[in-house]
Structures are given as structure tokens and as C-alpha cells.
Amino acid sequence: MEWVDCLVTATGWSAEPGELDWSGTERALGTHLPADFKELRRHFAAWGSFSDHVVVLEAPGDTESLLANHESLLRSVRGNPDNRRMFEPFGLLGANDGDKGKGLVQWGYSFIEEEYYWLADTQQEPTAWPVVARVDPLEPFQRFDMTASEFVYRVLTEAEFSAFSVAATIETPYYRTF
Numbered sequence: 179m180e181w182v183d184c185l186v187t188a189t190g191w192s193a194e195p196g197e198l199d200w201s202g203t204e205r206a207l208g209t210h211l212p213a214d215f216k217e218l219r220r221h222f223a224a225w226g227s228f229s230d231h232v233v234v235l236e237a238p239g240d241t242e243s244l245l246a247n248h249e250s251l252l253r254s255v256r257g258n259p260d261n262r263r264m265f266e267p268f269g270l271l272g273a274n275d276g277d278k279g280k281g282l283v284q285w286g287y288s289f290i291e292e293e294y295y296w297l298a299d300t301q302q303e304p305t306a307w308p309v310v311a312r313v314d315p316l317e318p319f320q321r322f323d324m325t326a327s328e329f330v331y332r333v334l335t336e337a338e339f340s341a342f343s344v345a346a347t348i349e350t351p352y353y354r355t356f
Contacts, residue, residue, distance in 0.1 A: 196223025
């Protein structure tokens, strides 16, 4: 079973998958996004959160879209170079000419300031991009060699899954729309 299917089963989500157009986002980023992530957003197309904890950024839309979020982060580091330190040692994808198509792309966050990114590399297949996350913007990043949907599934269902897990306090995962 694919990780997206595992999330659908674990949360009991029954809405029909949506159709989302990622072409503008991918064109602006200069790379395709991982198919797993696009499938995750397709199945959970309605805007919401997992267990009132994990939020996965939207397809094209308002400020909660993946592209709008990335552009906001880029403005932040370009407007104040000191902000680049917040993304060390990786930097943001497209933040400067020296990144050679590598850097962070945020795909989600939690309501308690956790941040979830890919360590993107436009020279690799997006399926190879690891997840990097941190529990607080001032903490170092942790690397997870897995897809975004596997990461979300483990946060929701595995109590022993690093500092990100909510499984010990939320017994039955769910998806709630806003």
C-alpha cells in the first residue's frame, strides 16, 4: 500500500480526490515536485490539517500555497541577508545564484512551529529528495530519507517517531477541513 493510501485508511478520509494543476508552481520553482506529494494533495484536496497538527501546503492558491510560501521565504532572505542563517546549512532553492539548483522547499508545517521541507536538487529526480524538518525555527534540521506522505503518516501513527510524533496523545488520526 502506498503511503498516501495508508494516510487515507488511517484517517478514515472518504472525500473524492481532486484534480490540481501544479504546472505554474513547478515552472516557477524550476523543477517538478515529488509525485507522492502531488498525490497526497490530490487525495486531501480540501484545505485542512491532519489531527489538528500537520498542515500540508496547498496547490496554487492564496498565502498557504506551496509557491506563495516559497516566494515569501525568498523575499525574506533577499530582503534581509541575515535571515539566510535560518536555513543553514542548506539554503532555500533559488535564493542565490550559487545554489546550483539545490536548497530547501517547504511543503508543510505544524501548529506548534515545526517546519517540513524537502532538500530539493533539480538535478535529481524529486522522488529522491529527502524530507528535512525541525521542531522549532531555532533548532537544527533533521533529515529523513522518506516521502512527505510517509513522514506525515509516521508523525500521526508512530509514537516512537522522533520528536515530531503526536501518536502518543492523539490515538486515532484524522483529517479536518477548515
